[in-house]
Amino acid sequence: MADSGINKSRRRFLVVATSVVGAVGAIGVAVPFVASWQPSARAKAAGAPVRADISRLEPGQRVIVEWRGRPVWIISRTPEMIARTQAIDVTSLADPDSNVPQQPAYIAGGLRSVTPEIGVLVGICTHLGCSPLFRPEPDAAGVGVDNWPGGFFCPCHASRFDLAGRVFSNVPAPTNLEVPPYRFASDDIIVIGEDEEA
Numbered sequence: 001m002a003d004s005g006i007n008k009s010r011r012r013f014l015v016v017a018t019s020v021v022g023a024v025g026a027i028g029v030a031v032p033f034v035a036s037w038q039p040s041a042r043a044k045a046a047g048a049p050v051r052a053d054i055s056r057l058e059p060g061q062r063v064i065v066e067w068r069g070r071p072v073w074i075i076s077r078t079p080e081m082i083a084r085t086q087a088i089d090v091t092s093l094a095d096p097d098s099n100v101p102q103q104p105a106y107i108a109g110g111l112r113s114v115t116p117e118i119g120v121l122v123g124i125c126t127h128l129g130c131s132p133l134f135r136p137e138p139d140a141a142g143v144g145v146d147n148w149p150g151g152f153f154c155p156c157h158a159s160r161f162d163l164a165g166r167v168f169s170n171v172p173a174p175t176n177l178e179v180p181p182y183r184f185a186s187d188d189i190i191v192i193g194e195d196e197e198a
Helices: 008-035 041-046 079-086
Strands: 050-053 062-067 070-076 118-122 133-135 151-154 159-162 182-184 189-192
Touching: 050 062, 050 070, 118 189
Parallel strands: none
Antiparallel strands: 050 189, 062 070, 070 118, 133 151, 151 159, 182 189
16 A cells, blocks of 8 residues: 555644643633632631631630631630639629520530630620730739639720620620630531531
């Protein structure tokens, strides 16, 4: 059979080059498509759950994460902090039993948390939306009250909250700090924005 003038190596090169260009194009289309399955910034701001790693959170410290555009405080309470909070005279608190619902139904007790050692609170004052200061030490300077048990102090209008986020009486803030829905995915991971039942 006579040579028909077909260059087989050139044909192979064109087939391989076309296949490579097609594969790159398919990946270029697939990446944004797969990325679109992830929650958008708008969805996260609207309330998508947030995972917080607390493995490095030392006793007595606080870490801040953002959920729904708001700061959420995760506090590691020491045994001393827990004892001081439980020893507060409930007559000095405006809502010691959390009768005004500022927390999920599964959060009960004076410490307002799933476990006594870890407190989770939305860090926004219920008066005018300021962010209170973390003053965990007893009789902290600048709080302006005697026998301060430790907690949160809003310098804007002098609202005070204990380490469970319960508001003291005779301050501008009308209600306790909010406890967001949350659950422990493991000993070191808290998922904020999902209830325990999830």
